[in-house]
Amino acid sequence: MRVVMEQPHFVCGTVERFSAFIASLKKRTNVIALSHTDVDGLASAKVVAAALKVDNVYLVDYDEVTDALVEKLKQEAPSHIVITDIGVKKEFVEKLGAFARVLVIDHHQVSEDLNAGSVTFLNAQGMCATYLAWWLFKKVKDLSSWKWLVACACIADVMTDEVRAFMIAQFKKEGLDFDAGVKQGRFWELVTGVNNALIYYADDRMQVYRAVTSTFMMPVQLIEPARLVETDIQNTLLRFEKEKEIIKGRFFWEFKATYKIKSFISTILSFRYPTTTMIVLKREGDFYFVSGRCQDRHEDMNMLLKTLVQGFPNADAGGHIPAAGGHFPVDKLGEFKKRLEFL
Ligand SMILES: [Mn+2]
Numbered sequence: 001m002r003v004v005m006e007q008p009h010f011v012c013g014t015v016e017r018f019s020a021f022i023a024s025l026k027k028r029t030n031v032i033a034l035s036h037t038d039v040d041g042l043a044s045a046k047v048v049a050a051a052l053k054v055d056n057v058y059l060v061d062y063d064e065v066t067d068a069l070v071e072k073l074k075q076e077a078p079s080h081i082v083i084t085d086i087g088v089k090k091e092f093v094e095k096l097g098a099f100a101r102v103l104v105i106d107h108h109q110v111s112e113d114l115n116a117g118s119v120t121f122l123n124a125q126g127m128c129a130t131y132l133a134w135w136l137f138k139k140v141k142d143l144s145s146w147k148w149l150v151a152c153a154c155i156a157d158v159m160t161d162e163v164r165a166f167m168i169a170q171f172k173k174e175g176l177d178f179d180a181g182v183k184q185g186r187f188w189e190l191v192t193g194v195n196n197a198l199i200y201y202a203d204d205r206m207q208v209y210r211a212v213t214s215t216f217m218m219p220v221q222l223i224e225p226a227r228l229v230e231t232d233i234q235n236t237l238l239r240f241e242k243e244k245e246i247i248k249g250r251f252f253w254e255f256k257a258t259y260k261i262k263s264f265i266s267t268i269l270s271f272r273y274p275t276t277t278m279i280v281l282k283r284e285g286d287f288y289f290v291s292g293r294c295q296d297r298h299e300d301m302n303m304l305l306k307t308l309v310q311g312f313p314n315a316d317a318g319g320h321i322p323a324a325g326g327h328f329p330v331d332k333l334g335e336f337k338k339r340l341e342f343l
Pocket residue numbers: 040041085128129157
């Protein structure tokens with residue numbers, strides 16, 4: 001029986017507009033793929049590269065989406081730029097659109113429709129960027145050897161509900177029952193392994209990108225780096241349980257780790273303790289960087305952190321009710337903790 005794979009519902013852009021972009025590739029000279037730094041970002045760039053034979057790939061974080069990046073891309077004189085898994089601003093794509101045809105495939109919340117002139121924007125909600133790219137590009141090129149990676153990206157972004165038939169079919173090929181959960185078999189091994197390898201190679205993510213091929217297996221050269229990060233994560237979680245202080249019902253802890261796992265650890269802890277406010281510090285030079293999390297929103301993190309650093313020199317804090325961040329000089333730690341007792 002032929003499985004009918006779920007179809008995206010684009011809130012911006014159309015398949016016709018996508019096809020016009022593809023038709024324009026007849027005049028291609030230089031194609032660049034630009035994507036995000038996580039598993040969905042890497043996987044969507046892989047799918048684009050497999051479909052279009054791109055000339056260069058960039059994996060970037062949001063703080064790298066700047067005018068400096070526009071300049072760097074311009075230097076390469078691309079005829080086409082394909083952006084996946086990054087919620088880019090109109091201003092940014094307009095600058096790229098001045099020297100290249102731009103295609104943006106994304107699933108983040110839309111703030112504005114980017115479609116205009118040389119910019120094509122396709123956005124659908126509830127499906128990861130890799131699934132959207134695969135769904136669009138499979139009409140251009142046979143991408144059947146990449147379906148396993150598409151499934152991994154859906155798992156990594158926790159976006160499997162709306163692509164159930166697709167997921168069930170991929171798990172079945174592996175002899176796995178999708179309804180037994182996503183944390184099984186080579187899919188989960190790949191998701192955690194590649195995620196950890198991306199953390200290990202945070203300063204050279206293309207090492208990870210190049211290692212991933214259309215063969216469904218954890219790349220051999222990434223196994224050890226991924227293991228080192230996994231060990232760091234597990235040790236850090238154990239240390240949290242041992243070292244955390246309880247100050248007025250809140251958890252207070254100074255984070256230390258070998259690799260860049262702070263936001264990953266914070267996310268794990270906020271799910272483990274959804275009803276406890278968590279104040280996590282990380283020392284960088286003469287400053288403490290603080291993050292406050294309160295998953296159940298019983299306390300306003302934006303207000304709390306602002307009050308905790310109020311009046312400190314060279315200090316700042318802000319954010320939202322469930323999550324906020326800030327920084328203050330290390331010599332204010334005593335005062336910071338004292339304030340925490342009374343707030
Ligand atoms: Mn994504």
